[in-house]
Amino acid sequence: MKRPAITLHQDELESGIEISPLEDIGDLAGVVHRDDHFMFIIQQAGSFLLEVDFSEERLAGSSVCYIAPGQVHRYIRQKNSKGWFVFMEPAFISNTYLEIFNTYLSTHQVVPIQKSHAVFSFIPVFESMLADQSSPFQKQIVQSFADGLNGMVATALVQSKGSGSLIGGQKYHTLIRFRQMVQARYKEEKQVQAYAAQLHITPLYLNELVKEITGFSASYWIHQEIMLEAKRLLYYTNLDVKQIAFELGYEDHAYFSRFFKKNAGLTAGEFRNTKQ
Numbered sequence: 001m002k003r004p005a006i007t008l009h010q011d012e013l014e015s016g017i018e019i020s021p022l023e024d025i026g027d028l029a030g031v032v033h034r035d036d037h038f039m040f041i042i043q044q045a046g047s048f049l050l051e052v053d054f055s056e057e058r059l060a061g062s063s064v065c066y067i068a069p070g071q072v073h074r075y076i077r078q079k080n081s082k083g084w085f086v087f088m089e090p091a092f093i094s095n096t097y098l099e100i101f102n103t104y105l106s107t108h109q110v111v112p113i114q115k116s117h118a119v120f121s122f123i124p125v126f127e128s129m130l131a132d133q134s135s136p137f138q139k140q141i142v143q144s145f146a147d148g149l150n151g152m153v154a155t156a157l158v159q160s161k162g163s164g165s166l167i168g169g170q171k172y173h174t175l176i177r178f179r180q181m182v183q184a185r186y187k188e189e190k191q192v193q194a195y196a197a198q199l200h201i202t203p204l205y206l207n208e209l210v211k212e213i214t215g216f217s218a219s220y221w222i223h224q225e226i227m228l229e230a231k232r233l234l235y236y237t238n239l240d241v242k243q244i245a246f247e248l249g250y251e252d253h254a255y256f257s258r259f260f261k262k263n264a265g266l267t268a269g270e271f272r273n274t275k276q
Helices: 095-103 119-131 138-160 170-185 192-199 203-214 218-236 241-247 253-264 268-274
Strands: 007-009 017-021 033-035 038-052 055-060 063-067 073-088 110-112
Touching (some): 017 119, 033 073, 055 063, 063 138, 073 138, 110 138, 119 138, 170 203, 203 218, 218 241, 218 253, 218 268, 241 268, 253 268
Parallel strands (some): 007 033
Antiparallel strands (some): 017 073, 038 063, 038 073
């Protein structure tokens, strides 16, 4: 049976940024989709359960969440949820904040914050600025507000991990290079030693700095990239497990099957069946 393609929402933001009430899901409830823009969830109260790249994420009480372009997601359940969706094209996000969002992608995208957090008074003002078409400097003002929101979310991410003091330092830049290399080469290179050699550091040091900043080992991030692509191939395509193993750079499909079950808790076939 041929699987339908995941709906891609693109070119939807006329001004590049839109803000809407958190309860305003409408016909998207339960629909698996992905966007060509970033989405931020700013929740003041209640609970919000969603699935992002096949993993459930829960916002409980005052929380912020971000979903990057291309991530497959669906809204599962809301209860007394109050707050906002902020949809934003990547062009409004500086490289500094993009690097932080990419660093925590797939592992740390939901963060609890204080009820008194400034973001809750910031969003209504941001919304009013978006609506004010009469200002001769509206474009510049909107960009400034976008920077402010991105900074607040990025700050919440790094502070919750206790890694704020490392941002901008040598360890942080090494982490960024490592993540970029893994995203580009995970099909060919699956060993920490290979990436450490390319970075001219020892595997032990690479593991230490990656875990210090992200909370996870270097091998974890390599496995994350492999598993995410494996799940997408299982969901989006009709390739069998052997073909998927070869696509991901495994000559021994039995080894890949064991790897998948160890990391997913179920076999590749069982995963595919649960997503039908």
